[in-house]
Amino acid sequence: MSAHAPLIHARGLVKTFGSLTAVDAIDFDVQKGEAFGFLGPNGAGKSSTMRMIGCVSPVTAGTLTILGLDPGRDGPAIRARLGVVPQLDTLDNELTVRENVIIYGRYFGLSRKELRGRADQLLEFVQLTERANDPVEPLSGGMKRRLTIARSLVNEPEVLLLDEPTTGLDPQARHAVWDRLFRLKQQGVTLVLTTHYMDEAEQLCDRLVIMDRGKIAEEGSPLELIRRLSSREVVELRFSGEAPALEADAFGGHVSRIDVLPDRILLYTDDGDALVPVAHERLHPQSVLVRRSTLEDVFLRLTGRTLID
Amino acid sequence: MATYPLRAYEYWVASYRRVWRGSVVSSVLNPVLYLTALGVGLGKLVNKGSHPLGVSYVAYVAPGMLAAVAMQIAAFESSWPVMAAIRWTRQYQAMLATPLRVRDVMTGHMLYVATRVAGACAIYLAVLAAFGTLHSALAVLVLPLAVLIGLAFGAPIAALAAWAPKDNVLSSLFRFGITPLFLFSGTFFPLTRLPAGLRDLAYATPLWHGVDLCRHLTLGTATLGMAVVHVAYLLAFAAIGVALALRSYTRTLVR
Numbered sequence: 226m227s228a229h230a231p232l233i234h235a236r237g238l239v240k241t242f243g244s245l246t247a248v249d250a251i252d253f254d255v256q257k258g259e260a261f262g263f264l265g266p267n268g269a270g271k272s273s274t275m276r277m278i279g280c281v282s283p284v285t286a287g288t289l290t291i292l293g294l295d296p297g298r299d300g301p302a303i304r305a306r307l308g309v310v311p312q313l314d315t316l317d318n319e320l321t322v323r324e325n326v327i328i329y330g331r332y333f334g335l336s337r338k339e340l341r342g343r344a345d346q347l348l349e350f351v352q353l354t355e356r357a358n359d360p361v362e363p364l365s366g367g368m369k370r371r372l373t374i375a376r377s378l379v380n381e382p383e384v385l386l387l388d389e390p391t392t393g394l395d396p397q398a399r400h401a402v403w404d405r406l407f408r409l410k411q412q413g414v415t416l417v418l419t420t421h422y423m424d425e426a427e428q429l430c431d432r433l434v435i436m437d438r439g440k441i442a443e444e445g446s447p448l449e450l451i452r453r454l455s456s457r458e459v460v461e462l463r464f465s466g467e468a469p470a471l472e473a474d475a476f477g478g479h480v481s482r483i484d485v486l487p488d489r490i491l492l493y494t495d496d497g498d499a500l501v502p503v504a505h506e507r508l509h510p511q512s513v514l515v516r517r518s519t520l521e522d523v524f525l526r527l528t529g530r531t532l533i534d
Numbered sequence: 535m536a537t538y539p540l541r542a543y544e545y546w547v548a549s550y551r552r553v554w555r556g557s558v559v560s561s562v563l564n565p566v567l568y569l570t571a572l573g574v575g576l577g578k579l580v581n582k583g584s585h586p587l588g589v590s591y592v593a594y595v596a597p598g599m600l601a602a603v604a605m606q607i608a609a610f611e612s613s614w615p616v617m618a619a620i621r622w623t624r625q626y627q628a629m630l631a632t633p634l635r636v637r638d639v640m641t642g643h644m645l646y647v648a649t650r651v652a653g654a655c656a657i658y659l660a661v662l663a664a665f666g667t668l669h670s671a672l673a674v675l676v677l678p679l680a681v682l683i684g685l686a687f688g689a690p691i692a693a694l695a696a697w698a699p700k701d702n703v704l705s706s707l708f709r710f711g712i713t714p715l716f717l718f719s720g721t722f723f724p725l726t727r728l729p730a731g732l733r734d735l736a737y738a739t740p741l742w743h744g745v746d747l748c749r750h751l752t753l754g755t756a757t758l759g760m761a762v763v764h765v766a767y768l769l770a771f772a773a774i775g776v777a778l779a780l781r782s783y784t785r786t787l788v789r
Contacts, residue, residue: 242789279631281627281630281631281788282788282789283788300635301535301538301633301634301635302633304631304632304633305632305633307631309631311627311631313624314624315623315624315625315627315628315631316623316628317545317549317623317625318623319549319552320548320549320552324548328544328545328548329628329632331541331544331545332541332542332545332628332629332632332633332634333632333633334537334541334633380632
C-alpha cells in the first residue's frame with residue numbers, strides 16, 4: 226500500500242436487505258489520521274455502511290477496501306486492526322469492568338499478562354480506574370460508553386469505528402467522550418464515526434459526508450459545508466403566536482433563504498446584526514436571536530424537516 | 535486461527551466462574567438425592583418382585599439418569615445462553631467485531647457445552663461408584679459418551695436458539711421435548727413396557743441410544759456392534775446439529 230493510499234476506500238458501495246436498499250452506491254475515501262464522519266437522519270444508511278467497514282456485514286455490490294485489504298476475504302485480518310464502538314453496547318453486565326476489557330483482549334489473542342497492564346492503562350484513560358473491580362450493571366450510560374471505548378482500544382487499533390458514540394448520553398457524559406476522542410485523534414488514530422448530532426460532527430470531524438436515503442448528499446469539512454450550503458449567520462425570529470407568512474424575497478438580497486416554521490422564522494444572511502432592526506420593524510417578533518450558522522442548518526436544508534423513522 | 539474457538543470458549547468459562555459454586559453443589563446434590571430416592575426408596579418396591587431387570591433397580595436407573603443429565607445440561611447451556619449472547623448481552627456480536635468468525639463463536643460455545651457436560655457427568659459417575667452401581671471398568675467410557683450425548687442435543691438446540699424469534703420457543707422445547715425425553719427414553723423403565731407405536735418413537739430418540747449404551751457400559755454388558763450403532767446414531771445427530779447451528783448462526787448474525 227502506498228503512503229497516500231486511503232485507509233478506507235469505497236466505490237459504488239451497495240447494501241441491500243431484501244428489497245430495501247440501505248446503502249445506494251456511495252463513494253468515499255478515509256485518509257490516515259483524519260476524523261471522518263457520516264452524518265444523517267435515522268435510516269440514512271450510516272450504520273449499514275459502518276457495519277460493512279467493520280467487516281461484519283457482507284458488501285452487496287461495489288468496491289470496499291480497508292487497510293488495503295478485502296473485507297470479504299480478509300475479515301479476520303482487518304478486524305484485528307480495527308476498534309469498534311457499536312451503537313448498542315455489547316458489554317457483559319455481570320463481569321467486572323476490568324474483566325470486560327481483558328476478555329475482549331483475549332478475542333484478539335493477546336496474552337493475559339499483557340492485558341493486565343493494558344487494562345489498567347485503558348481504564349485510566351477513560352477515567353474508570355476506581356470502578357475497575359465493580360460489575361458493569363450499575364454503571365451509568367456514560368460510563369458504559371467510556372468502557373466500550375476503552376475496550377475497543379485494547380488491540381491498539383489503527384482505525385476506530387464509532388457508531389453514534391454519544392447517543393443517549395447527558396451533556397457532561399458527551400463532553401467526557403468527546404474529550405477522549407480528541408486525545409485519540411491527537412495520537413494519530415483514524416476515527417470514523419456516525420452521528421446525527423451536528424455539534425458532534427462539527428467538534429470532531431475533519432471531513433464528513435451527509436447521507437440521506439442511502440446516498441451521499443454532500444461532502445466536505447464542516448466549515449466548507451456551512452459556507453457552501455448555508456449562510457454565515459442565522460437570524461431567528463420568535464413569535465408568541467403563529468409566525469406571519471413571508472414572501473421568499475421579503476428582505477431582498479440581504480437574506481439568501483427564509484425558513485418559516487410554526488412559531489419561528491429563520492433568516493439566512495451574511496450580516497445578522499444589520500437585519501435585526503429591519504426585522505423588528507416589519508414583523509414585530511417576540512424575540513430575536515442572531516447566531517452562527519451550524520451544520521444543523523446545512524443538514525436540515527439537505528434532508529428536510531420531515532420526521533424520518 | 536486454530537485457537538480462535540478457544541478464545542470464544544474462554545468467555546463462557548469466565549462467565550461460568552460467577553456461578554460455579556452453586557453449579558457444583560447441585561451437580562453433587564442432584565445425583566445423591568435422585569439415587570437415594572430411586573434406589574433406596576422406589577428400588578425397594580421394584581426389586582421385591584421377580585427382579586425382571588436382572589440387576590438392582592438403582593444399578594438400572596443410575597446410568598440412565600446420567601445420560602439424561604448429559605442431555606439436560608447440554609440443552610440448558612445451548613438454549614438460553616445462545617439466545618442471550620445474540621439478543622440480550624450481544625456477546626456474540628462483540629466477538630464478531632474481533633478476528634473471530636461465526637464458526638469460531640459457535641465452536642467455542644459447543645466446547646463450553648462439552649466441558650459443562652463432562653464436569654457434571656464426572657461428578658455423577660463418582661456418585662454412581664459410591665452407590666456401588668458400576669459393574670465394569672468400561673464405565674469410564676461413559677464420560678466421552680456423555681459428551682457425545684451433550685453435543686447430539688446441544689448443537690441442534692443451539693441452532694434452534696439462534697433462530698428462535700422469541701424465548702417462548704425455548705420454554706416449549708423443554709416442556710414438549712426435553713421433559714418427555716427424560717421420562718420416556720428408557721431412563722426409568724425398559725421401553726418394552728411402552729405400547730408399540732410409542733416404543734418405536736422412543737427408539738428413534740437420541741437419548742435412548744445414549745441411555746442404552748450408558749447402561750450396558752456400567753453393567754459390563756456392552757458389545758462392540760451395539761456400541762458402534764449407538765455412537766454412530768449420536769454422532770449423526772451431533773454432525774447435523776453442528777451444520778444446522780452454523781447455518782442458523784450465520785443467518786442471524788451476518789446481515
